[in-house]
Amino acid sequence: MSENLKATLNIDGSIVELPVVVGSENEKGIDISTLRSKTGYVTVDPSFMNTAACYSKITFIDGEKGILRYRGIPIEDLVKLESFTQVAFLLLHGNLPTPQQRVQFSRLLNLNSMLHEDMRHFFDHLPRGAHPMHILSTMINAPAIFYPNVDLLSINEDIDLSSARLISTIRTMAAFAYKKNIGEPVVYPRHDLPYCANFLNMMFDSPVAPYEIKPEIVRILNILFILHADHEQNCSTTTVRTIGSAQVNLYATISAGISALSGPLHGGANQAVVEMLKQILADGGNVKKYVELAKDKNNPFRLMGFGHRVYKTYDPRAKIIREECHKLLAHMDIHDPLLDVARELEEYALTDPYFKERNLYPNVDFYTGIVYRALGIPENMFTVMFALARLPGWIAHWKEMIGGTTKIVRPRQIYIGQTPADRA
Numbered sequence: 001m002s003e004n005l006k007a008t009l010n011i012d013g014s015i016v017e018l019p020v021v022v023g024s025e026n027e028k029g030i031d032i033s034t035l036r037s038k039t040g041y042v043t044v045d046p047s048f049m050n051t052a053a054c055y056s057k058i059t060f061i062d063g064e065k066g067i068l069r070y071r072g073i074p075i076e077d078l079v080k081l082e083s084f085t086q087v088a089f090l091l092l093h094g095n096l097p098t099p100q101q102r103v104q105f106s107r108l109l110n111l112n113s114m115l116h117e118d119m120r121h122f123f124d125h126l127p128r129g130a131h132p133m134h135i136l137s138t139m140i141n142a143p144a145i146f147y148p149n150v151d152l153l154s155i156n157e158d159i160d161l162s163s164a165r166l167i168s169t170i171r172t173m174a175a176f177a178y179k180k181n182i183g184e185p186v187v188y189p190r191h192d193l194p195y196c197a198n199f200l201n202m203m204f205d206s207p208v209a210p211y212e213i214k215p216e217i218v219r220i221l222n223i224l225f226i227l228h229a230d231h232e233q234n235c236s237t238t239t240v241r242t243i244g245s246a247q248v249n250l251y252a253t254i255s256a257g258i259s260a261l262s263g264p265l266h267g268g269a270n271q272a273v274v275e276m277l278k279q280i281l282a283d284g285g286n287v288k289k290y291v292e293l294a295k296d297k298n299n300p301f302r303l304m305g306f307g308h309r310v311y312k313t314y315d316p317r318a319k320i321i322r323e324e325c326h327k328l329l330a331h332m333d334i335h336d337p338l339l340d341v342a343r344e345l346e347e348y349a350l351t352d353p354y355f356k357e358r359n360l361y362p363n364v365d366f367y368t369g370i371v372y373r374a375l376g377i378p379e380n381m382f383t384v385m386f387a388l389a390r391l392p393g394w395i396a397h398w399k400e401m402i403g404g405t406t407k408i409v410r411p412r413q414i415y416i417g418q419t420p421a422d423r424a
């Protein structure tokens with residue numbers, strides 16, 4: 001970081017100098033950590049739209065250029081890797097695994113893929129209609145009950161073991177939640193299947209209809225998980241870093257991240273996109289009507305899967321998913337009318353001045369749901385898929401936060417409420 005760049009503030013006639021920090025990708029920031037002690041002033045930035053909450057070495061995004069890199073490797077290169085677990089290792093440890101490390105990590109994931117049998121019985125008492133995201137955020141906390149020392153140890157405990165246990169069992173929990181939802185017996189993880197194939201098998205295998213694991217389906221699921229694995233300081237990752245700063249154990253911290261992700265403005269958008277496309281299709285496919293609705297400030301309707309806080313150009317992940325979506329549907333000889341609606345909606349919106357002026361483009365959620373539909377994933381599981389994929393990113397940020405000098409997160413505020421004088 002640069003040692004001599006300074007920002008100068010003139011406050012109440014006094015000149016205050018603040019250091020300027022420059023990141024490895026030339027991002028610049030004004031370090032205001034001494035502002036209050038020097039001036040008595042704080043900065044105000046609701047929703048932190050202009051505020052860097054931390055320094056991080058994990059992911060870099062250039063929203064103007066549509067660049068996304070994990071640990072310095074472009075997302076376009078990472079999606080060519082064979083397995084999501086290689087990217088999970090990269091996020092957790094900073095480098096892609098050597099062949100030996102890859103075998104060890106896979107073995108750790110496999111050994112930790114089973115749920116505690118007593119935990120499995122939790123699923124028997126869940127209401128049939130419970131949303132899988134609510135089940136997941138509840139069950140991910142369960143290890144803290146079954147492994148009581150985790151509260152004390154999960155920060156000091158072998159973090160690799162905690163991480164592997166979470167990354168592996170979240171898959172089992174998700175599949176168990178789905179099987180319970182449809183009234184089928186759960187399918188246990190298998191030692192002979194790699195990560196994504198194992199998940200698909202737990203989801204779709206059954207005693208009366210053995211699931212055929214198809215390489216093309218496994219390939220695209222690995223790509224989807226790689227694309228969703230991290231995205232720097234998004235809402236759910238900021239939640240994880242915030243909760244984790246109070247030294248909450250990893251499982252409870254991740255449970256909070258899952259809850260944040262479930263919001264329709266965040267990870268819940270992939271389910272909301274498909275619901276929107278179905279509504280447009282049912283309404284005669286009138287995309288113009290819905291684009292106009294989305295522009296109407298008096299109407300709460302928004303184009304789900306469009307727009308992004310950081311990307312002011314096409315989300316590089318959406319580009320890849322759109323291409324893979326077309327390839328998959330052609331490969332499976334599926335004609336999904338929702339894809340026709342999505343493409344028409346995208347083409348229409350991208351020519352509309354309202355969307356162009358605001359740099360609103362399709363984001364990662366716009367095409368994802370159409371791919372999941374083709375894979376046979378039910379809509380209420382779409383955001384669960386996002387959570388499975390994002391977990392290594394959340395853990396990487398948690399590790400970076402507890403491994404650093406982070407103090408407990410506690411922002412300031414500007415009070416604008418009543419004063420004793422108002423009440424006098």
Ligand code: SDX
Nearest residue numbers: 231234265266267269294302303304305306307308309358
């Ligand atoms: C994810 O942060 C991340 O990195 C998240 C994520 C990740 O990987 O973790 O990328 C995953 O959450 C993707 C986003 C998924 N959400 C959606 O698709 C929901 C629809 N999108 C919008 O709600 C919105 O675009 C957000 C929430 C994504 C971003 O909102 P911002 O940054 O707060 O932008 P904004 O609401 O201030 O919008 C700026 C303008 C406004 O109009 P004006 O007040 O300037 O006239 O753009 C308009 C908004 O009304 N606008 C939209 C719109 N998104 C923004 N208008 C219509 N449809 C939309 N989708």
